[in-house]
Amino acid sequence: MLDSVFLNYIVSHKTFPQYYSNYSKILWVGSIGSEKEMNDRGSGSIWAKNQNYCELTALHKIWKNLPEGELHIGFSHYRRQLLLKKIVNEEKLIGQYSKTSIVPYKTISSFEMISLDPDDFKILDGLDIVLPCEEHIQDSIKKHFIQNHGSQGWDLMIGVLEKNGELEIADWLLDDQNHSSRWGNLFLLRGALLEDFCQWLFPLLEEMEIEAKQIQYFREERIYGFIAERMFSAYFNRFIRESSDLRLVERPTLLIDFENQELWDRIYRISPDEQFWIWGAGSFGEKFLNGLRLIGLDDRVLGFIDSNANEELQTFSSLEVRAPKLFFDKDNISNRIFTVVASSKWAEISDKLKSEGRKEFVHYYCLKGFS
Numbered sequence: 001m002l003d004s005v006f007l008n009y010i011v012s013h014k015t016f017p018q019y020y021s022n023y024s025k026i027l028w029v030g031s032i033g034s035e036k037e038m039n040d041r042g043s044g045s046i047w048a049k050n051q052n053y054c055e056l057t058a059l060h061k062i063w064k065n066l067p068e069g070e071l072h073i074g075f076s077h078y079r080r081q082l083l084l085k086k087i088v089n090e091e092k093l094i095g096q097y098s099k100t101s102i103v104p105y106k107t108i109s110s111f112e113m114i115s116l117d118p119d120d121f122k123i124l125d126g127l128d129i130v131l132p133c134e135e136h137i138q139d140s141i142k143k144h145f146i147q148n149h150g151s152q153g154w155d156l157m158i159g160v161l162e163k164n165g166e167l168e169i170a171d172w173l174l175d176d177q178n179h180s181s182r183w184g185n186l187f188l189l190r191g192a193l194l195e196d197f198c199q200w201l202f203p204l205l206e207e208m209e210i211e212a213k214q215i216q217y218f219r220e221e222r223i224y225g226f227i228a229e230r231m232f233s234a235y236f237n238r239f240i241r242e243s244s245d246l247r248l249v250e251r252p253t254l255l256i257d258f259e260n261q262e263l264w265d266r267i268y269r270i271s272p273d274e275q276f277w278i279w280g281a282g283s284f285g286e287k288f289l290n291g292l293r294l295i296g297l298d299d300r301v302l303g304f305i306d307s308n309a310n311e312e313l314q315t316f317s318s319l320e321v322r323a324p325k326l327f328f329d330k331d332n333i334s335n336r337i338f339t340v341v342a343s344s345k346w347a348e349i350s351d352k353l354k355s356e357g358r359k360e361f362v363h364y365y366c367l368k369g370f371s
Contacts, residue, residue: 008074054225063198092293097283099252101290130188280343281306281316
């Protein structure tokens, strides 16, 4: 590892099955940090805000302790990593919604997804910035935020941005035609760019905190982490537009699955005469298919099942889409069908499958822990 010029921080608020990376260190945040040597505590730390700031307490610690000299700093999460190197199956990621890929944690080291060799370091050293690929969402940024986190946090963010003259940032966030964002607060930046971003971000968040105290019943839990995610996207979209000589690449995100190893083991055991379908032709289903593509198991998937299947939705991510009724009418006499439910409505779909005589863990499996 090139310690003096390249370091990726993996931020975690809880214990997890740790995977090997030759360029990363774990930085523990929240209550577990008191038990660990490398944490978000120390002089000038904001670790006590972790409940509301999420991984940003680690980012603040990194910012305040940046070493002198030219270096690259990566920022990631225990279950979200940028795929920093080119791998064989990467070209299969179509990205109708997203190039994010759900992968089982046991495979990320064995498939050499997160280890880098000297040539990889050399390529990255020639870059200024690595960002996650943009992800398409069905709603606008504003509507998506309000649906998931409420209007109070949104209004607070826009109000503080406008008050501080960040009109271009606010306009980008308010644009109803804006249906894409970069999730996870993930990046690899030259130290000077990280310094600039943090000097911009944290004073704005602190002002939002002050104003939030004047809002009755304002719910602060995790809100500044969610707000920063949108501000991160807006900041770097503006930065890219204004920096014509920027050496930038966008890379897929690995969404690491710790919860569903039984499912992945089942997929490896699928027999040649067994049909394998994914229920959910949306961003969730695509992320799961992307993971299968990266580890070379996508050729086992016949297609998608989706309740919105119609004449317009006949294919998704280059695979056939069937409506549930058509699927069951055609195949319900066969037990040689295995279905993975990759949908936020997994409980409802599970009930439907059970009503059709399907047994969980035998004929179908609900992919849990994601949305």
